[in-house]
Amino acid sequence: MLFHSTRGKDKDKTFQEVLMQGLASDGGLFMPNYWPVVDLEHLKNCNTFIDVAKHIVPLFTDSSFNRNDVEDMLDNTWHDFAEKNLIKIFEINETTSVLELFHGPTAAFKDFGLQLAAAFFNKTLETENKTAIVFGATSGDTGSAAIDACKQFKSIKSFILIPEGNMSEIQRKQMTTVDKSNVFPILADATFDDCQDIVKEGFKQRSFLKNDQYLLAVNSINWVRIIGQICYYFYAALKFNKLSQPLNFSVPTGNFGNVFACYSASKMGLPLSKIIVAVNSNDILYRFFKENDYSKRDVTETISPSMDISVASNFERLLYDFYLDRNSKVCSDIYSNFPKTAININEDVWQKSDELFLSHSVDDNTTYATMKYFKNEFNYIIDPHTAVAAEAVLKLNHTLSDKTLILSTAHPAKFPDALKKSNILMEDMPKRLTDVINKKEIAKKISTSDNSIYEYIRSNN
Numbered sequence: 520m521l522f523h524s525t526r527g528k529d530k531d532k533t534f535q536e537v538l539m540q541g542l543a544s545d546g547g548l549f550m551p552n553y554w555p556v557v558d559l560e561h562l563k564n565c566n567t568f569i570d571v572a573k574h575i576v577p578l579f580t581d582s583s584f585n586r587n588d589v590e591d592m593l594d595n596t597w598h599d600f601a602e603k604n605l606i607k608i609f610e611i612n613e614t615t616s617v618l619e620l621f622h623g624p625t626a627a628f629k630d631f632g633l634q635l636a637a638a639f640f641n642k643t644l645e646t647e648n649k650t651a652i653v654f655g656a657t658s659g660d661t662g663s664a665a666i667d668a669c670k671q672f673k674s675i676k677s678f679i680l681i682p683e684g685n686m687s688e689i690q691r692k693q694m695t696t697v698d699k700s701n702v703f704p705i706l707a708d709a710t711f712d713d714c715q716d717i718v719k720e721g722f723k724q725r726s727f728l729k730n731d732q733y734l735l736a737v738n739s740i741n742w743v744r745i746i747g748q749i750c751y752y753f754y755a756a757l758k759f760n761k762l763s764q765p766l767n768f769s770v771p772t773g774n775f776g777n778v779f780a781c782y783s784a785s786k787m788g789l790p791l792s793k794i795i796v797a798v799n800s801n802d803i804l805y806r807f808f809k810e811n812d813y814s815k816r817d818v819t820e821t822i823s824p825s826m827d828i829s830v831a832s833n834f835e836r837l838l839y840d841f842y843l844d845r846n847s848k849v850c851s852d853i854y855s856n857f858p859k860t861a862i863n864i865n866e867d868v869w870q871k872s873d874e875l876f877l878s879h880s881v882d883d884n885t886t887y888a889t890m891k892y893f894k895n896e897f898n899y900i901i902d903p904h905t906a907v908a909a910e911a912v913l914k915l916n917h918t919l920s921d922k923t924l925i926l927s928t929a930h931p932a933k934f935p936d937a938l939k940k941s942n943i944l945m946e947d948m949p950k951r952l953t954d955v956i957n958k959k960e961i962a963k964k965i966s967t968s969d970n971s972i973y974e975y976i977r978s979n980n
């Protein structure tokens with residue numbers, strides 16, 4: 520299996536090239552050259568998440584790693600989960616259940632993608648005898664999942680920019696209390712968007728790198744993260760109904776990575792009914808599915824901060840594969856004018872959306888109300904991101920056939936302020952989160968007005 524860019528320039532790249540490069544050289548996103556098909560009959564004999572992953576992951580990695588090595592690696596890839604089988608399904612009622620993806624060490628679903636990324640980074644660095652710098656900015660959960668996934672590997676140093684903004688205290692402390700010599704959390708006096716610009720500039724400059732050192736991105740456009748997420752869609756369907764009936768998935772989304780993983784799974788044979796694209800007030804995706812208007816607007820801060828985006832990077836993959844039938848010329852033209860020119864696609868083509876997608880946008884007040892409703896009605900506590908997906912199901916349920924899984928992307932205990940505002944008392948906080956609260960924070964504070972950040976990385980490299 521080889522990969523190419525949605526914008527057509529990079530072609531026939533191996534998995535390892537795509538892994539270590541992240542973004543394609545033409546600014547596009549990497550896609551597999553074809554959709555590998557999963558043998559569902561074979562999958563039905565699997566018991567564990569790891570068994571399922573051993574079927575899925577090698578389909579994408581055979582250009583760089585032999586199957587046995589990958590299978591051995593997968594036995595040790597997902598670590599420190601509170602659930603033996605990594606995920607749990609909680610039944611709400613006859614038609615609706617919640618897919619709990621937050622049992623990993625950082626209590627958000629990002630552990631699935633980033634632990635797989637870190638394992639493959641390390642495997643590559645070991646064989647090439649090289650080291651790497653991970654450099655990224657985070658609005659909440661990416662940073663902690665990246666730090667946690669990479670901290671055990673001596674060949675990787677992580678530098679994560681933490682913006683001023685509305686991430687929760689627990690989210691911040693998950694990064695600043697790690698206390699490992701290869702982990703560098705950086706408190707920046709800047710917004711998330713500014714931090715992302717600083718990271719982008721760093722990837723251009725590369726001035727702080729040693730010879731022969733990789734600079735790695737951990738944002739959600741790296742294909743390896745999508746692979747990790749495809750695995751739990753198959754595993755969930757296997758656990759839920761032995762892959763016998765199509766399901767709806769309601770996905771709380773920002774950068775569209777999690778939705779695209781669901782779409783990918785369906786292309787690979789997962790029985791799927793509808794994907795519900797659930798967003799907060801940052802509604803660029805909702806506007807696209809509702810009225811064919813994909814136009815960039817300013818970011819609004821919400822109580823689901825991990826979905827506060829102005830554009831949804833992974834949407835380019837869907838546009839390319841689903842709407843444009845993999846026409847990279849058209850895709851490249853569209854994106855060379857975006858965001859200056861909004862994306863409005865051919866109306867006939869846009870109608871295809873109805874085959875697969877529904878969308879809903881949820882404001883903060885409704886999010887609080889949904890958290891309260893789930894506690895009162897089902898005695899089940901959900902976090903604000905999950906509540907956005909849950910509310911979308913409540914709103915759209917009358918249009919759905921088949922059963923629905925709501926993706927729960929974060930543990931509610933990560934957002935104590937939102938719980939408090941919804942009058943929800945959480946009695947059993949997971950120990951790994953309460954521990955974090957009481958630890959001492961160690962982080963470098965850096966002014967973003969000059970280049971001192973790159974100097975800081977160089978001096979600690």
Ligand SMILES: *Cc1c(COP(=O)(O)O)cnc(C)c1O
Nearest residue numbers: 660772773774775776777825928
């Ligand atoms: C990152 C994140 C999301 C959004 O995921 P995308 O793949 O960017 O759509 C949703 N919920 C939580 C808790 C997150 O951390």
